Amino acid sequence: MVIETKGDASTLPCEVCGKTVPVGQVGGLAVNPHEANRIREKNRKWRAENPGVTRVSDFPRYETAHWEWGHWKCQDDSTWYYIDSQRLQNPKQALGWTLHLMGKHWLLYTDWQAMMWKLGFAVHP
């Protein structure tokens, strides 16, 4: 397996103000796990109401809770699970966070994978 970084997270602009997010306790990724849980419950309810549907292509396209990249001061108060940018600087840290978050039942209902790509982390098995 090859883990590489193609980009540099420090050059990715804040999604709110558009300015770069310097490393060091001023910003990073944030998500609202309650939103992810709401989507998870919606998914569970749909599957309970549609037991005969087995083809993935027939499933509705699920929305995901967004991991927002930005300054803490810019982010919405509804986000409350935070990862400081200085703790997400290299592939080893990204893998560590991914393994940690896999223990959260709400992870699959967020756009974590897309954000890892956006931050420049690429994995090639």
Ligand SMILES: [Zn+2]
């Ligand atoms: Zn900002």
